[in-house]
Amino acid sequence: MEINFSIKAESTMNLKLDELTNKAILSEVDVAFSCDDLGMLTVFLDDDAEMNQEGFKALSNAFIQGxxxxxxxxxxxxxxxKEEHISWMMSEFMRAISQQVKVETYVGKE
Structure with a gap:
């Protein structure tokens, strides 16, 4: 049996301008995860309505596909x-992981 549903992952970056260097500095990231099928949403959430492992896999996969x-x-x-782009992305990913940034995750129905 095939079940069709959509997952949406949206990331909003909040930046602050460093007036000394005139560069944007990432200060906060908001991540929204939604599913168009409320029944399927329960697959990605635990009993406390927090994302479970399947939810984080789906969220990560949505960003990977993007x-x-x-x-x-x-x-x-x-x-x-392609190779240069991937190399740049990996560099940015490693830099992002090392930054101290507030991250909020929101879950809901689309």
Missing amino acids: LRASIERGHKSKVWD
């Missing part, structure tokens, strides 16, 4: 070589 689409689109439009 990155993949960005890489493909950049390559297709000849704006960025």
Whole structure:
């Protein structure tokens, strides 16, 4: 049996301008996770309505697929070589992990 449903992951970055360097500094990230099928949403949440392991897998996969689409689109439009783009993403990912940033996650129905 096949069940069709949609998952939406949205990330909002809040930035502050460092007036000395004139560069934007990431201060907070809000992540929203939603599912268009309330019944399926229960697969991704525990009894306390907190995301479980399946929920975090789905959230991560939504972002991974978005990155993949960005890489493909950049390559297709000849704006960025795939390998160079992936290398930049990995560098940015490692830098982001090392930053002290407030992260909020919201879960709900679309």
